[in-house]
Amino acid sequence: MKTVQVEYFAVLRERTGVPVETIETAAEKASDLYAELQQRHDFPELASLKVAINDEFADWDAALCNGDSVVFIPPVAGG
Amino acid sequence: MKTVQVEYFAVLRERTGVPVETIETAAEKASDLYAELQQRHDFPELASLKVAINDEFADWDAALCNGDSVVFIPPVAGG
Amino acid sequence: MNGFRIQSAALQPNVDRAMLQSEACGGFVSFEGWVRNRNEGQDVLRLEYQAYEALANKEGNRIVAEALQRYPIEHALCVHRVGALEIGELAVWVGVSAGHRDEAFRACRYIIDEVKHRVPIWKKEHYLNGDSGWVNCEACAHPGHHDRPPEKSKEPGA
């Protein structure tokens, strides 16, 4: 088990009701963690999202380490 | 013979030394008038210029009428 | 004075524009994104922008650096607002100064296009009919949340 910090934005923050969670997880990869949270919070399908680990874009296959900060990124709409 | 008013801009005004002249001329066409003035004022070749009659772009072949106002237009450089 | 920045205070294009001036520059192009009163056929009351600031600043600064590398320009700056915005307010400003106008136009266009596609900033529209929705998020529609119907558009906004 590892501990990661997950910060939520936009639709994800609306679904969770909190901006940030500290999570104990057995997830190996970012995509595993998303699947876990998707069930709990009724998140949208992964296909339309990106992920950032420690404030940098990452692959969904990237390994999660203890203490990582993770952000799931729904489709952006700046400007 | 007809009387036309010719207004000068840019390099042409520098060559004539005056912004406007009233000219008695036998010139039939705008190009004839330019040829006449070119000799008197050492104007550049006609090919690079345009002409306006009564504040509208005109053909060099346009007939001149008594009382017309004529402007010869060197290459523009606004902006 | 090059880069990207996020702020919650109202943008001041005059102040930022002055920072891009240079005696070597003959051309300056700026883009302003304003909050419209309609989008996708719905009457919009107000907007809310949210940013993942740490990554948005990184990605925004990368985009401006790319523009400076691709085009022979002098200065380039992009400022994006976050928080609650009213109709007509300025949401994003891009300014580019260059020796010649062609490069200024192209670099300005590059920056706003890339910012809209890549920078993690989200926009929630609040509609006249009481609904609201996160723009461009087809997957966000959710019965019971008063989100608007899924969007078909792949192009992010104006």
Next chain:
Amino acid sequence: MNGFRIQSAALQPNVDRAMLQSEACGGFVSFEGWVRNRNEGQDVLRLEYQAYEALANKEGNRIVAEALQRYPIEHALCVHRVGALEIGELAVWVGVSAGHRDEAFRACRYIIDEVKHRVPIWKKEHYLNGDSGWVNCEACAHPGHHDRPPEKSKEPGA
């Protein structure tokens, strides 16, 4: 608030920009032409713009009308300065507001390109070395008038 205008007073882009705002517009693009300190390899001290105002206003307004017809934009305005200008001063300003940014960029570019090619306005540059010359006038070079050498460029300036 659409059109073209010439003025000898300093341009005020903020004032004109405010006239183009509309709640239906999501995008605004502006171009500014500044007086550069160098052109075609020579150090420029100052500039002098001269306009054939009656025809310049007609042609300028035609160009803006063309832009409004060609592109789905809301407002378009171009203001050109005449008289003596110092380095760094604003010589021409174009502003375009539109529902979407693509049209605003394209219409703004169209207007400045056409204005530079078609509107009877002339620019005289005064150089550090004491020479001066009417820009773009290849035929204007004239021994004894301290005009600069003929230009090869067919493209009118920045």
